[in-house]
Amino acid sequence: MENRKNFFHLHLVSDSTGETLISAGRAAAAQFQNSYALEHVYPLIRNRKQLASVLDAVDAEPGIVLYTIVDQDLASLIDLRCREMGVPSVNVLEPVIAAFQTYLGAPSRRRVGAQHALNDEYFARIEALNFAMDHDDGQMPETYDEADVVIIGISRTSKTPTSIYLANRGIKTANIPIVPGAELPNALYNATRPLIVGLIATTDRISQVRENRELGSSQGLDRNTYTDRASINEELKYARALCARNNWPIIDVSRRSIEETAAAILALRPRLR
Secondary structure (H helix, E strand, C coil): CCCCCEEEEEEEEECCCCHHHHHHHHHHHCCCCCEEEEEEEECCCCCHHHHHHHHHHHHHCCEEEEEECCCHHHHHHHHHHHHHHCCCEEECCHHHHHHHHHHHCCCCCCCCCHHHCCCHHHHHHHHHHHHHHHCHHHCCHHHHHHCCEEEEECCCCCHHHHHHHHHCCCCCEEEEECCCCCCCCHHHHHCCCCEEEEEECCHHHHHHHHHCCCCCHHHCCCHHHHHCHHHHHHHHHHHHHHHHHHCCCEEECCCCCHHHHHHHHHHHCHHHC
16 A cells, blocks of 8 residues: 555646646656656647636646746736635746846747747757658668667667657657667668667566567567567677677666666767757
């Protein structure tokens, strides 16, 4: 019973995509190990009619309300209704904006979705995301030399989610599975531009993840072999030897989040920051 988790409702209200709120809410919730947030995300809330429906939903399932609303009349309405309902509400960006205004001595322009402006950085992210999807799981090896990073590793070492995370930073990333007995594409060895990095994890960690997920069709292995610790140990040994032979750095992802793995990769290639 000591490990029983308490569930609570977390309402995330945004006049844009809600990405900032989701990150902030999850970062805060992660500090409370025995509590689990049931997320309710309400993006693109920009008028009173839309907000009324949101506040009715909060009233039906009370919980913490986090919001990023530029319109100060709507923000005030959220605070007022939440006080009436007896639930906490926090304008996540307001303290940050206030600090900027005080330091810079200038008012904020209060633009909705300003962080998603269609600038060069935005288009670089879209290009990197398309590249990551096109080069997932060993696809399109002929263009590996266009990548910033190529991630290699045995099954279930978080290659794809790490690739997508890096792509969201505008970093073109490809990933390739390491399968004992299967040669890596020659294009990888011939590539001169990208950082090539191997991901590994402990045998127990990989076995646990594989047991909880469907057997990948690309592995060419039956389920017993796929989750067998002795077989996994051999796969890891092969991956380590491959990286050592080619002088490719290795990152152990056993106790790392996707964000931490990506940060470790960026640290190996400072010019990508």
